[in-house]
Amino acid sequence: MFRGLANRTVFPALSSASTRRFISVQSLLHGSPEAKKAGELEVQQHSRLVARGKYLHGFEVHRVKPDSTDAYKKAAEKYYSAIKDDPKLHVKLTGSWETIVGELDTFLHILEYENYDGYDKSTALIRESDHTKAYKEMLPFLTSRSSQLTQEFAFFPTSPPRDQGGVFELRSYQLKAGALLEWEHTWRRGIEARRQFVAPVGAWFSQVGRLHEVHHMWQYPNLAKRKETREKAWQRDGWAETVSKTSQLANHMDSFILVPLSFSPLK
Template sequence: MLAHLVSKFPRRAVPSARRAISVQSILHGSKEAKEVGDHEIQQHSRLVARGKYLHGIEIHRVKPDSVKEYKKAAERYYTGLRDDSELRIKLSGNFEAIVGEQDTFYHVLEYENHSGLDKAWKKIPGSEHEKAHDALRPFLQSRATQLAQEFAFLPTSPPHEEGGIFELRAYQLLPGTLLEWEATWRRGIEARRKFVEPVGAWFSQVGRLHQVYHLWQYPDLQTRKEMRERAWEVDGWADTVHKTSQLARTMDSLIMIPLPFSPLK
């Protein structure tokens, strides 16, 4: 996989001081790679991304005594976006964390690429959607948004069965390691797919950079434990875990449940 990704880089004349910079050095975040700049990073994103859609990952940290009110306001706001045909926004999932950072909600929105997001944002100011969004704010402690794209080998897809729990795994990568991460997971994902199919995977492009998310669904925590243990028995999985752990600064695992209006539930 890595070999054919490398072959896609266009050949072009470069100054002699940069001629010795290899793609391998870029992957590992070497000193020389950092000097190449953002242009190569953008090339990496084009190589690993599916490119068809753009996803907004919105994170709301809610005041503990305002959770019930927030849920009602969030339903009004996000279903309003979904139901407005002019915005062309789809909801990929709306969740509440129950293990991990408490009173935190994750909303994943799907836009028709960057131009679709531009069009939607132009229509929202002064509309009922802006008023509905303002109604959320009194219940929030903080909020953050990332724009992310899907990995080409893990397009977002609905779960095969309803119910259960969702696990969101978040990885803060070392700068310059996105391609190596993608290549390692592309090889290792088949070991996990023998037991559970991922719901989606994204990497950030705007907001907190070098961040990767994987979303999984399980019937319950016991099944999650058993499936993860069985994956270790498959060739290639241990190597994937070992390599990817070396590429990440931090790793988080959140157990979430879908909100009543979430399409994933």
């Protein structure tokens, strides 16, 4: 970390014009206040263009010891049901799932907050309440955990609570930096081909945590019906083009098959 101080490079004296050019280059390399402000503004504009409403969704991923999944489920139900039902928190539990194809022994919980201010207030209240004790009851069963804050795409609002049964598919895309707006535009045009056969559960793009990431979720009666539905969509005009264009915008993508936990509002 301090290695550069031991071998400092001495630069020759610069003329005033050279000094200005040098400062300009340094600003470009290290990020001038103006450049940083412009970059932040661009991100905000993109978010406003593609996001729906004021809601913020927290993705909480828990990786559990293989021999502790049953104990974990009981502890998770206690915690997530409690915060969902606490009227002071204004937190909605969109759903809770277990992965059965993909990263096994992995659980996903999606929480809905009233934007960043609501997130700040809700998480502060949780830390100051007995809910913290319930959360800590899950920790002995975990091998790792991660979180991400996301917003909904305007064209893809999250489904309300329902009980349809079957399986869920979560598809996650790590986009190339700067590709979010193009991805959204392409999906907005092509999504109707899929809507004719299956209603989407929701779609989100990351705001905090791992950036340049997009998720969308679907629900099917079973994997055989999933295969049939996807094959029908490929026969519709526009869908093949949508998939081709969006795949070029992604560095990599994942598909996970999930089943809802007993207390999940979406199941």
